[in-house]
Amino acid sequence: MAADNDTQVREFIFLGFSIFPSHPAILFVVFLAAYLAIVMGNLMIVILVVVEPSLQTPMYFFLGHLSCLDICISTVTIPKILVNFLCRQNTISYKQCLAQTFFLIGFAGCEPALMAIMAYDRYAAICRPLHYSLLMSKRVCVQLASATWAWGFLDSAVHAGLASRLSFCGANQIPHIFCDVPPLLQIACSDTRVNKLANHITSLFVGLCPILFIVLSYVCILASILRIRSEGGRRKAFSTCASHLTVVVLCLGNGFLNYNMPSCSLEIDTLVSAMFCIVAPLLNPLIYSLRNKEVKGAFRKVLSKWSDSVASLLANLPWLC
Structure with a gap:
């Protein structure tokens, strides 16, 4: 079936770029700046x-994986967008x-899944502090992170495999700015019932179940925090969750809009898809660095070490003597 596809449609045209009829150079610079900011x-x-040893804890271990995911999502989409603007x-x-x-x-x-693990x-840190080192041991963290990546790509293998069996009957205009399952289903001329059923099933397990788990975890966390007598203790407990909650709302909200919002218009769909690959990956590091004293302290410490090393190296160069 895939071979037939390749003879029917050799390339797709992104219609989303038609809403940017002028100033492609300016848009190229804007998207490039956003991509560089995301990566850096x-x-x-x-x-x-x-x-930094002070950040080698389960919370920051998973934050590192989230940052890797943000880089990957942007790298899959934005470079091709830049090429299209340029050419x-x-x-x-x-x-x-x-x-x-x-x-x-x-x-x-x-x-x-990663948000649910975080x-x-x-929950383990606030509600089960005496068992935290056992519940979130290094071995457990590695296993959870590996399961998260395997889970995501098992889901993608199902969808991509089903998408490869679609026929397009010459229709090659995608109402989007990058390739994804929903816009491909819009232009397919073959039976898409299996694809849509797979979308509904995986949305339940990949999207809804983690959200319910997050809600349940924070209900327990909130109940534990309210039992803390000191105001300073409650404030500290709330602060450890604030960054994660903000990122959860940002990432899962963007994902929900991109995959579950009904198609309204080309302009709105293009805006939502641009937000999906730019806004959350761009804001996540800012949220964690601006709201987190440990991250800011680690950044200053590492920057100081590197500047001292550079200064020492320059001082020992023969041509400076």
Whole structure:
């Protein structure tokens, strides 16, 4: 079936770029700046978690994985958008489209599960502090992180495999700015009932179940916090959850809009898809760095070490003597 597809449609045209009829150079600069900020901001979080001993805890271990996911989601989508702005040719080959769909769904599918694990980490830290080191041991954290990545790509393998069996009967205009399952289903001429059923089933397990788990975890967390007598203790407990809750609302809200909002218009769909690949990955490192004293302290410490090392290296260079 995939071979027939390849003879019917060799490339797709992204209609989403038609809402940007002028100033492609300006849009190229804007998207490029956003992409560089996403990569540098999230890479900074990953480096801090790896090199700074004070951040080598379960919470920051999973934050490092979240930053990796943000970099990956943006890298799957934005570079192709930049090429299309630069070349003014809003196309993608059939095989590239399927590959983009596979990796995008894989990385996006990991995020809800990772958010649920981070909620469980906060639950264990606040509600089960005496058992925290056992519940969130290094071995458990590695197993949970590995299961998250495997879960996301198992989901993407199902969707990409089903998408590869679709027929398009010559229709190649995608009302989007990158390849994904919902816009492909819109233009497919073959029976899409199996694809839609798979979407509903995986939405239940990949999206809804993690959200329910997060809600349940925070109900327990809130009950435990309200039992803390000191106001300072309650404030400290709330502060450890604030960043995670903000990121949960941002990431899962963006994901819900991108995958579950009914198609309204080309302009709105394009805006939602741009938000999905830019806004959350761009804001996540800012949320954790601006609201978290430990991250800011680790950043200053690492920056001080690196500046001292550079100064020492320059001082010992022969040409400076």
